[in-house]
Structures are given as structure tokens and as C-alpha cells.
Amino acid sequence: MNVFDRAYDDPVRVLDEDGTVVGEVPDLVDDELVELYRYMKLARHFDGRAVSLQRQGRMGTYPPLSGQEGAQIGSAFALGDDDWIVPSYREHGAALVRGVPLKQTLLYWMGHVDGNRAPDDANVFPVAVPIASQVPHATGAAWASTLRGEDDAFVCYFGDGATSEGDFHEGVNFAGVFDTPTVFFCNNNQWAISVPRERQTRSATLAQKAEAYGIDGVQVDGMDPLAVYAVTKAAVEKARDPDADRPRPTLIEAIQYRFGAHTTADDPTVYRDEGEVETWKRKDPIPRLERYLRAEGVLDDERVAEIEAGVKTQVADAIDEAESVPRPGPRDLFEHAYAELPPELRAQYESFAATREEHGDAAFLEE
Amino acid sequence: MNVFDRAYDDPVRVLDEDGTVVGEVPDLVDDELVELYRYMKLARHFDGRAVSLQRQGRMGTYPPLSGQEGAQIGSAFALGDDDWIVPSYREHGAALVRGVPLKQTLLYWMGHVDGNRAPDDANVFPVAVPIASQVPHATGAAWASTLRGEDDAFVCYFGDGATSEGDFHEGVNFAGVFDTPTVFFCNNNQWAISVPRERQTRSATLAQKAEAYGIDGVQVDGMDPLAVYAVTKAAVEKARDPDADRPRPTLIEAIQYRFGAHTTADDPTVYRDEGEVETWKRKDPIPRLERYLRAEGVLDDERVAEIEAGVKTQVADAIDEAESVPRPGPRDLFEHAYAELPPELRAQYESFAATREEHGDAAFLEE
């Protein structure tokens, strides 16, 4: 049976909450499974450290991803080398898998624009903050790929709230019409800041919004990394190599939960129950996969301890690296607005540089 | 059976192309049926005259409605006195039924902004030219009605092309969430200027876009005025007086065809077949209803001739009236930008008035 041929409210599942197999396990070798697990641990640990950095005033506002590792890592893991991701602001986990170093992510949230420049070989679009605005980009970029006769797939991430924006509608509709190789991956974490999923739209599922565009829509348990992997893989393959009867684009609704605050500036206790959080924590993707891998004999205490130690070092190193990057200077402010600095902008820069020269940096920098 | 409980691609129908009854005839008395017929004849005749006025240089660009009378008149006829319509730019037929004099419509397309001010007792929103931009207005206005404890329904008109715009999506989604008494009436006339319906979206029907908003969606034969009446009436009643199980808002897809050009500035022969036009002309709503009414003994040659004569006079009078309205003056340019003219704007007006005084109107008016 094709994975897309199911009711919209029947999520694809592989592992139960306790790690028992309840669906078709995707074809991954042990090393890959461990790597998937390691990435989730890394993302989780990074997340906690990033939140502390913010609390300590070493970083600005930061959007935690804890709880959403299964969806992010599971999906990014399903991509081929030449495929792309088009993220929102919460997909550092997915970006990491696709080659964006943690240092970059830290820099970005530390207010260094360099953090938004992924390495040239990382097929990752920049963070998109205006909600859903990246959706048409993913359609356009994927369209370019087919126009050039290439066969890259593009996975676009966005939240449940994003489905209400016009850009979601326009971007997915274009994808349907031009049959672009795009996978629209909705991280339905139940909340758009303080607005619960049920107040975002009256449709029973988000997956069924695919009906409006004549494309496949499917739900997946977003806290089941193997299920996410499987469904994303199927969608990417269909995008790359369509069969005659199905459209290339797919809308995936990955049901999950954000354990933490919307961002470090948010206090979720104002609008949601601790009880709800606790319920969802039972679905935590990390112990779930761990239980399965232990049961399969792929992981044991030693291996887990090793991974945990490695993850800690990796994050600590990234923080050191990021914090040792010098504060950018005025030149960085003017660079790249245009390919070449127009004369008036050069004049603005020079005049500012002279003022700074005269008064010293202290006259400008707060803190 | 509830009229909304049907497949999305199974349009509500009452009369066959030849006027034979194939569905449930709505409860209208003879006088009402004749009035419905008369309005359609009036709209059709008006349309032809408006196109000629444009050709003769007596009016600017004009968007003809010929072929779409069944949908416009049938739907507007189903409203209660206090209900509202929120039109696009092509619904002069519906506006007419709701109390906008033909003279106003002429004035509007003659470039007089007065034409966009409906009489105070006509529950009609202004013409909306930016596609789909009126959709959220209809939601907001209907929402205001429920907030005030009133029970007015709001029918919002737009085209097939409009369903691709973000404003369609956002406006209908809000209606679903806030359960507003809005009827979204899509005049699917198969074309958005030169873009055919199939290139607008990959969804098989437009009615099924309702799935994305958790509201009812239904197709109707838009060239069958009685079917349109019936389905609009049902939607308006549900909006006004919801039953517990169904949402108030409804998306109606009225399948129809524009016989003429998109506007008088358009040449449809560039992008569509004459054959297609001919096929659709067989569904013309006017002869169809006429055949039915003749068969029912409600109309005969004499009555039809009388109606035709009346319609001609009414349109001729409206044209006379509109053409005798004097060209607006500079004061009209400044009036109403704000409730009160701000000082700078007053200064701009006065300086312009002085220049005009000095040089005379001929220095400004072209032609």
C-alpha cells in the first residue's frame, strides 16, 4: 500500500510510545540508526545549552526545538545529498543534519548575520522569520530544479500557525500547478505561540488542506523519528521521480509538541496547562528510539554514555567557537546590501567610520 | 437530504439545459419567478449596452457579465432585506437586485467615484478591484453582525482566479474559526483573463477547498438560476440560524461561463476557442429559465415582449441619467480623503484651484 493512501487523520507510525514496533520499519542500517539517535541527542543538548546561554545574557532570543527532534532529524535524514531544505527559524536540528555547523546557528541567534550564511556546500536556505514566507521560495527553487532538468527535492518546513498565512496557500498552490518537487513539511507542534491548533483553523487536520491543491496530504507521528523518516523518504522519492498518477508535491503534517517556550521571550504557563505538557512528554522521540535501539541490541549503556559525552564536547566546542568570533564591525553593516556599494552608501559608511574613529567604539556600543 | 451533503463534483441542479426540471424546484411564487427572469434580462441588456458605450468612447473599460446572470441574480434573490453582498467588479447584476441603480454602475465605469457609493439603504459593499481583497471584508463584516447579536448574512462574490490569492485563504479561514455568517460565492466562469481554471489550481473542484477550512463546500450549476437560488438560500439560512452540527460559513462554487471578453480591453480569441464558447452558450441561463416559465404557463410571448420593452427603457433611462451627471470638479478630488481636509491638503486644493482659475479648465482636461 502506498503510504499516502490513508485517511488524513490516520498518522503514519512505526514505533509506539514505548518503542515497540507498530508499523513498517524503514530500511536503515545500524550505523544510520545510531547516527539518527546521536543527532537527536545533539539537538536536544544543544537546545538546553542555547536556552541557558540566553538566560545568562550570552545570546539573544532563541526558539527552542525540544520535543521536535524526531520530526526535524527524521525528515532531514531522508534527503539525498543534492536535496535542499527551506527552513523557518526553529529547524536548527534539520539544518545541522544538512551541514550547518552549530556554531553558525549560535552566531545567528547571537545577532551575527554571518550565522545566516550556511556553508556553500550545505543545501540550506536562510532562516525565514516572517511566517510562511519561505513556502513560495521552496516552490520556486524546486521549480528551478525541474526547469534545469535536475532532480533535486526541496523540503520546506513551517509550523501549524503558518498554514493560516496567504503565503502557505499561494506557495503550495503553485507547487500543485507546476508540479514542483517540493515536500511541505508542517511541524504541527500544537501551538502558534499562545494560539492552539484548534483556534488556528477549523479543519479537522492540517493534512487535509492538501485537498485544496490537488496534492497528497498525510499525517505522521512527528515524535516517531522512524515514521517521519519513512514518510519523508516516500515524499522525496515521489518528488524526484514521480509516477504518472500522483503529483510530485506532498503536504506532510507531523504531529508533535514543543516542550518548552515558544522562544526564550515567551512564558507558556500563561496559556497552556502543565498537564498537557506532561502528556506529550510521554511521547518524547528520544527515549522512544533509544528503547527500540536497545531492544534491537544496537545501543547499550556504554554506547549511550559515549554518545552523550561526544555530544557535550561538540556543543561546548561550538559555543567556544561562536563566542570567540569577534563582534562585527561597521563595514559589515554596509557590506552586501548590494553587490557593489552605491556611492551614497559608501559616503554613509565613510562618514560613520570617521565619527567612530573620532569618538571611539564606546560611544556606540551599549552594555 | 441536506443540500450540502453531496460529492464536491456533483453540482446542485434544478433545470436542465432545455428547461426541464431535474431537481427540487425552490419555493417561489410566479411573480417572484418573473422578477428573477426580468432581472436577468435587464442585466443582459444592460451589459450589451455598456459594452457599446465603451466602444463608442462614452465609457471606460467595462467587465461584461453576460452568461453569469443566473449566478448573480439567482444568488442575490435569495437574500433577506438586511443581508449584505460584498462584490468584486463584475457583480453589477447582483448589486442591481440589492438596490444599486444602474446609473451608479454606469457612473463607476465612466470613472465617476460617485458610482461606488451605493445608496444608504442598499446593503452593498463597494466594488473591489484587487482580486480576493474583499474576502476578509465579508468575514469581518459578518463577524461584526454576530458580535452585535444581529443575524444578517453576508454573501461575498469572487472569481475562480481569486481562489489562488492569499486573501481568499485568510478570509475563509477566519470565517471558519470565528464561525461568521458568510457565504463565499465563487463565480467560477472558467477563466481568469487568459488563465483557464485547470491552470489556476490542481484541485479537481473549487468547492473542495472548503475542506481546508472545515466548512461546507458545494458546487452548483451557476447557469441554472433556480439551483443557484436554492443553494444560496440554504447557505444564507444556515449562516443566519446555524444548526449545531454545521458551520455557518459555506463555500459555493457556481459553475458558469463568461460569454464575452474579460473586460472591454481584452480579446478572448487570443486564448480560447470559439467552440468552447458555443458549447457553453447552450447553457445560457436566460432561455433556460424562460423555457421553464413558458412551460409552466408563467410567461408567454406577450409578457416576454413587455419585459423586454421595459428593460430597454430602464437601461436607456439609466444611460441618459448617468451621462447627464456633470464631470466632477477638483473639489471632488480632495473631498473624503479624510473626514476633514488636513491643512496641507487644503493648501494643495487651494493652490490647484487658483491655477485652474487662471488657466481655465481647458488647460487640464484632455480630449
Next chain:
Amino acid sequence: MTETQNLTLVQAVRDGLYTEMGRDDEVVVLGQDVGKNGGVFRATEGLFDEFGGDRVVDTPLAESGIVGCAVGMAAMGMKPVPEIQFSGFMYPGFDQIVSHMARFRTRTRGRFTLPMTLRAPYGGGIRAPEHHSESKEAFYAHEAGLKVVMPSTPHDTKGLLIAAIRDPDPVVFLEPKLIYRAFREDVPTEAYTVPIGEAATRREGDDVAVFTYGAMTRPTLEAAENLAEEGIECEVVDLRTVSPLDREAIVDAFERTGRATVVHEAPKTGGLAGEITAIIQEEALLYQEAPITRVTGFDVPYPLYALEDYYLPNVTRVEEGIREAVEFNP
């Protein structure tokens, strides 16, 4: 004696809404997270509990929907006060703002007026993420049919907000989030209005007129104090409303000084400093003794926050701009 409360600027926003909602049932607040959460800046805190979910409405995440629904409500005579979470997110609703909110009255010859007030926090300096620090009032000031208000004190904020809500015309109300909590002021508990379109002189001086508004008022005043120690006396005019501009106040202050500086955080090119300069030389060229200097944001996209201290006009740059205007000798 009028009862007062000692409020921050954001509390004054809240108090303005609270006061006017209590007086007028047609006032409805809608936007993202304005309900239970009380707004991401707490500008609507407690209003949900006070007035209920019908009048303090959490909407789906869609700016064009928010503005567009408010247009529909306002056309029916209600007085919606939509909030856009940050002014950088007004753009998805830009079409509704310019094509409808600004023009409904003209387009219907006054049959439909839109007594709506579109609120949004604007401006930089709070170490916010990308797109959260914009100051693009010039867009709205260039669109006829809108009024654009940018207060700088708690007292003005409440009074101007109530004036905006009562105004028959649509108002864009941009709040200086940098100073949402920067200081407190005694604010009357009762409802009152501060007239839209009138500037306020914040400091008197004969040497140079300095025009500014919103969050830039404070560094400008600080610069003026510093310069006073050097013997340069600045007249500081807080415009408060950027559309319509208080041309009389601008020209008057200029005629008395012959020199001027305009300060805003918006980018220079196409910003309102150019407009103000043009007004002055149109009406008072003969008084002019020096080029009018512009101290503004640079013509670059607003940077991520590690660079924002360089981007934003600060006391040093304002002082320098004023000095340039004062020291110019033909």
C-alpha cells in the same frame, strides 16, 4: 484633581485600550496572542479577562486576514483595534492597508468610514530577531487617507491612542517598543485625548531646531542637554504624528532658529527627514542659515542585533548632526 497612575509607555497603551473599551462597546481588539497571553509585549494584558474573548480576540496567524477583517468590521461601524505583533509583519497585510484601509472613505464618498486603529510596535534597539526592528513609517505617511501616529511618552500614548480610536479616519499607531518600559509618567486614569496632528515642543532653544519622534526623542533630548553644556541651545520638537505633519510647528521652530536637524531611525533615503527638509525650504528658505542635517538609519536592511548599535542614531550621532547644522558657516 485628576486621579493618575504612574505608567510605562506600554502600560499606557494597555490603559488606553482598557479605558476606551470600557466606554465604548464597539471597540474590539484583535490580533495574534492578544487574548489569554496578553500580547507578546503585554500591551493587552488582562483585557481578555475583563472584556471576554469576543472583544479581545486571538486570531489565526494571518496579517492580511487581521487587517482585512478589521476593515469589514469598521465598515459596519465598529471600532476595531487590530494589533500586528511587530511592524515588520505589517507587509503581508500591506495590500489591505493601502488599497482598502486608506481608501475606503474616498472610494465610497464617505458612505463607509473606517474608524479603525492599526497598532504595531516598531523600531530597533531591543536585541530582537531578524525583521523585528523595522521603522518604516514613511510607507504609511506616503499613503494618503491614513493618519500615522508615533508617540514618545506614556501620557501622549494614552491620549493619542484614545484619539485614534475615536477618530473617524483610519490610524496607523506605531509604538516605540524600545521605550515600552524605559520610564514611567503620571497618566490620568480617566479617558482623555491628545490631538492627532500636533507636535510638542520638548525643549526650547534658539540655536537650532531638532525634529524627531517616537523612540528617537530620548537620545535627541539627551544630545540637546549635552550640547547645552557647550552653549548650543536646541529647540526639540517631538512631532508625535507623522501624517499629517504639523507643518506649522515645523516652520515656526525653524524660523526662530534658521538651522535644523531631523532625527529618525528609519533609513535615510525616502525617510521623512527628506520630507521635513523639503517643507522647510519650501516655506522658510529665507530663514535658512545652514543645510538641514539628517541623522537617520543607514540605507541598508536593518541588521541583526550585533550590529544594531551602529545602525541606530545615538546620542553621539545626534550631537554630531546638530553640531554640523550649528557650526555651518556660509
Next chain:
Amino acid sequence: MTETQNLTLVQAVRDGLYTEMGRDDEVVVLGQDVGKNGGVFRATEGLFDEFGGDRVVDTPLAESGIVGCAVGMAAMGMKPVPEIQFSGFMYPGFDQIVSHMARFRTRTRGRFTLPMTLRAPYGGGIRAPEHHSESKEAFYAHEAGLKVVMPSTPHDTKGLLIAAIRDPDPVVFLEPKLIYRAFREDVPTEAYTVPIGEAATRREGDDVAVFTYGAMTRPTLEAAENLAEEGIECEVVDLRTVSPLDREAIVDAFERTGRATVVHEAPKTGGLAGEITAIIQEEALLYQEAPITRVTGFDVPYPLYALEDYYLPNVTRVEEGIREAVEFNP
């Protein structure tokens, strides 16, 4: 000798697209009705037949989708040329234009450049329906990261359009639809560029500098001819690009005349005439002999067409503005 064709301005648009699409496979045209229909103004006529439906693409009716997809294509290195049917319909795509098209390069430190050209016909005078006659270039000129081009002749149109398509930066290309078919000019058949950012002097004169662009260039030149009969010699500078402005050309023309008028059809407040005035008095105050006059659209929503002749600057108003600048005596 270069081969030429005698083309109208809109034919020059088409020819620019045709020429560049023939040279560069990465150039793709997309928009509403640009395909089989050849564009509502015929600006893409025949391109669909020549280059096929993959490169000349009829899109769904959604401006944000059009601009946003073009952003995605351009990020991949293609050179999309999206068309918005009328500049008044750019607003539903405004967020994509300002938040992404303008900022992608800065935001990614040059990893992603967006070599895209967003075309739209702008301006009034053609008896068009509501919202079809806007001239809001000031919005785009105020958004750093964009270049904004507004040609006034067929020759410039082709050269500037090709320059825009080849430019690594995103360009907003606003076409003066009033003069799409107003006159013809010999235009080279081959590909050529006219540099973005350089003004052109259309007429030399010592008494006053008149700055304008796009469709207003013609009435301005006509006014200059009329005034010449009275002995007033105007230097008429066609800016051609409104962002970046050719400050050198502006200052230079002003210094030689000491008087200036700026003409544009956009509303006065917040329009580019204010910016140009500010530039002049910033850089050349000592040359200034009279207030710079602004002949512009009024600060009202663009009217329905029965009133547009009163709204748009015409020869009489331009003459009057210039005379005012010339006759001023301190």
C-alpha cells in the same frame, strides 16, 4: 552600422526580454497572462511561442506567490523576470518584495544573490479602473537592497531592462504605461545595456534644473519648450533610476542653475521630490537661489479617471512650478 528597429516603449520591453532570453537560458518570464495572451499590454507578445511554456509561464492569480517563487528561482541562480500586471497589485506581494527580494543578499552575506527583475506598468492617465494608476516608487526606493528603474524612452527601456536582468541585485522595473505606445524610437536590434543609476540630461539650460523620470518626462520637456519661448531655459534631467539616485547629476545640474523643480506623479508627501530636495540642500545649499518647487500628484488616493486630469501634473502645472522657482526673488 548597428541594425535598429523603430519601436514603441512597450515593444522595447518585449524586445529587451526577447533579446536577453535568446542569449541566456536562465532568464524566465512569469506572471498573470504573460503566456498565450502575451500580457495585458502585449509586453510579452510572441515570447510564449518563441521560448515555450516553461520559460514564459502563466501563473495562478497570486502576487506573493509570483514574487516568492521568483525569489526561490533566483536563489538557485536563475534570472526570473516576474511581471505584476499593474503596479497597484504589487502590494499583495509586498512582504516578499521587502522582506526577501530586497534582503536576501544581506541576510546571507552574499551566498544567495537574487538576480531577478520585477516588472510592472505604473502610473496614470490611461483611463484605467480603480487601483490601476498608482505611482508608488517611493515605497521601493525606501527599501534598501532594491534598485528601482523607471525609463522614459524606448531606447533606454531596452537597455535598462537588459542591464536589470544582468544585474546581480534585484531590480524593480516600473514601466510608464501612459507612454507605452506614445512614440517610437530607433532601438538597436542587438543586446545592449544602459547603466542603472545614471541620469540623462534631456535638455540643457542655465536658468533652472528640472528633475523628473518616467512618464512625466514628456510633459516636463514640453513645458521646458514653452518656457524657452518666454526666455526661461530649463535643464531637464531624466533620472531614469530612482534608486540609487544619481546624486552627482542632480547636484551638478543644480549648481549650474541655482534653482530647481522636481516633477513626479506620485503623491507629494513622502514622494521622491522631498528626497531630491533634501539631497540638494545637503550638498549645494550655497548655490540655492530659490525654494525648490515640487510638482507632484496630490496627497489623495488616486482618483477614478474622470478626475485624473486634475490629479496628474500636466504641462500647465509643470510650467507654473518652474516659473515659481525661476521668478522667486529673495
